[in-house]
Amino acid sequence: MKEGPDIARIAALIGDPARANMLAALIDGRALTASELAAEAGVTKQTASSHLARLSEGGLLAFESQGRHRYFRLADQDVGHALETLMGLASTRGLSRTRTGPKDPALRHARVCYGHLAGEMGVALLNGMVARRWFKPDDGLSLTPSGRRALIDFGVDIPALENLRRPLCRPCLDWSERRHHLAGSLGEALFDRIAARNWARREKGTRVVYFTPNGERALVKWLG
Amino acid sequence: MKEGPDIARIAALIGDPARANMLAALIDGRALTASELAAEAGVTKQTASSHLARLSEGGLLAFESQGRHRYFRLADQDVGHALETLMGLASTRGLSRTRTGPKDPALRHARVCYGHLAGEMGVALLNGMVARRWFKPDDGLSLTPSGRRALIDFGVDIPALENLRRPLCRPCLDWSERRHHLAGSLGEALFDRIAARNWARREKGTRVVYFTPNGERALVKWLG
DNA sequence: CCCATGGTACGATCCCGCTCGAACCATCAT
DNA sequence: ATGATGGTTCGAGCGGGATCGTACCATGGG
Numbered sequence: 101m102k103e104g105p106d107i108a109r110i111a112a113l114i115g116d117p118a119r120a121n122m123l124a125a126l127i128d129g130r131a132l133t134a135s136e137l138a139a140e141a142g143v144t145k146q147t148a149s150s151h152l153a154r155l156s157e158g159g160l161l162a163f164e165s166q167g168r169h170r171y172f173r174l175a176d177q178d179v180g181h182a183l184e185t186l187m188g189l190a191s192t193r194g195l196s197r198t199r200t201g202p203k204d205p206a207l208r209h210a211r212v213c214y215g216h217l218a219g220e221m222g223v224a225l226l227n228g229m230v231a232r233r234w235f236k237p238d239d240g241l242s243l244t245p246s247g248r249r250a251l252i253d254f255g256v257d258i259p260a261l262e263n264l265r266r267p268l269c270r271p272c273l274d275w276s277e278r279r280h281h282l283a284g285s286l287g288e289a290l291f292d293r294i295a296a297r298n299w300a301r302r303e304k305g306t307r308v309v310y311f312t313p314n315g316e317r318a319l320v321k322w323l324g
Numbered sequence: 325m326k327e328g329p330d331i332a333r334i335a336a337l338i339g340d341p342a343r344a345n346m347l348a349a350l351i352d353g354r355a356l357t358a359s360e361l362a363a364e365a366g367v368t369k370q371t372a373s374s375h376l377a378r379l380s381e382g383g384l385l386a387f388e389s390q391g392r393h394r395y396f397r398l399a400d401q402d403v404g405h406a407l408e409t410l411m412g413l414a415s416t417r418g419l420s421r422t423r424t425g426p427k428d429p430a431l432r433h434a435r436v437c438y439g440h441l442a443g444e445m446g447v448a449l450l451n452g453m454v455a456r457r458w459f460k461p462d463d464g465l466s467l468t469p470s471g472r473r474a475l476i477d478f479g480v481d482i483p484a485l486e487n488l489r490r491p492l493c494r495p496c497l498d499w500s501e502r503r504h505h506l507a508g509s510l511g512e513a514l515f516d517r518i519a520a521r522n523w524a525r526r527e528k529g530t531r532v533v534y535f536t537p538n539g540e541r542a543l544v545k546w547l548g
Numbered sequence: 549c550c551c552a553t554g555g556t557a558c559g560a561t562c563c564c565g566c567t568c569g570a571a572c573c574a575t576c577a578t
Numbered sequence: 579a580t581g582a583t584g585g586t587t588c589g590a591g592c593g594g595g596a597t598c599g600t601a602c603c604a605t606g607g608g
Contacts (some may be wrong), residue, residue: 107348135554151596188402370567391584
């Protein structure tokens with residue numbers, strides 16, 4: 101009778117506190133051993149083993165055995181993004197725990213979220229562009245003519261993006277900042293240009309983004 | 325010990341099958357009554373009432389009482405976006421229910437979804453219209469001037485629709501196709517015109533839509 | 549070889565929460 | 579008024595699953 105993707109199964113997997121803690125501990129893309137994750141979740145190794153088996157079975161985790169250790173990581177970045185989306189939801193619904201944000205301060209400062217920029221820098225980027233009237237926040241987000249010109253000057257091939265079927269720009273809720281940053285094809289292209297100018301680079305294997313001191317200065321200067 | 329947003333709470337809310345079905349039924353942004361949602365989830369009104377209270381309490385749903393009816397809708401589009409993300413995860417993890425899509429192939433080919441067209445034909449319809457630049461998918465879906473003309477030519481009274489309070493057009497996630505089809509008042513009116521031309525007819529008592537061979541040809545010709 | 553360590557498998561317990569029946573309240577129709 | 583319908587509240591039953599103790603398998607080090 102019921103139809104569609106089994107969203108309940110996935111959500112139920114994430115919905116157990118112990119499993120959610122494990123997933124949250126893995127959100128920076130690193131791999132941890134089963135024992136570490138057990139400690140992280142505050143359960144014994146036996147229960148952790150059961151949970152990890154379920155998460156792997158459900159396709160949320162991948163693992164590789166090295167010697168007598170078993171390293172678990174998020175199956176892919178989509179899982180991490182889904183977790184971020186849920187974190188964003190949770191924080192705006194007043195369901196945050198004592199401290200909001202990732203353990204790793206680098207992640208909170210700048211990271212990628214589906215190919216676009218998130219974290220403090222992502223939010224600051226969008227804020228600056230809105231302040232310059234490059235975007236108008238009317239039930240969503242729309243690019244103004246002046247913004248269009250400015251971004252084309254910056255090197256973004258906007259006409260090409262407009263021909264795609266994907267949405268050009270979209271606000272995406274940032275879970276560590278509880279504000280929106282820029283998503284959509286434009287968000288990705290913009291980060292692409294930033295990376296091309298060596299203002300920032302992605303840390304391989306994780307979602308952390310490191311801004312160079314010069315790059316951070318240049319970005320501030322660009323947006324005033 | 326614990327940190328970050330309480331992702332487990334939100335995920336557990338979504339993780340119950342009955343609640344997930346309700347949320348999925350609301351993903352197009354429309355508002356449904358408690359009884360409709362109970363039927364959608366396959367539970368009695370009492371349990372549905374409890375679930376709906378929890379979802380509202382958790383900030384995922386909003387409701388407004390009209391007379392003796394209580395209309396529930398997703399609290400905001402962030403909730404819908406999170407649900408879509410989970411659906412995306414679920415479908416790529418092969419966790420779609422045993423059979424992805426309806427048992428009846430006819431349903432998968434064409435059916436009504438709250439008065440508008442869904443299934444393969446519904447997705448093809450929207451794809452064709454987007455390819456003809458009648459719609460632009462910018463954070464949702466918007467009708468272009470040329471699309472407006474074309475649909476008026478087709479017999480849709482668009483000015484009348486624009487006077488309604490309901491949204492004119494809206495993308496609706498097609499669960500069997502994993503792509504969007506056209507919803508909103510325009511989606512309904514368009515299907516109404518298609519039926520008026522005897523290109524298709526609804527099977528009474530079900531959601532199945534049968535296209536006549538001539539009708540399917542005509543539709544293909546209309547959209548190239 | 550024996551032992552320590554990381555990890556899993558199985559069983560038993562126990563509790564959360566999903567579910568429905570029955571009763572109750574509110575709104576609308578007549 | 580009375581009845582019909584939409585929705586909620588309360589209580590009880592019950593099942594699933596989260597947890598841990600014990601036992602077991604692998605790897606690595608002496």
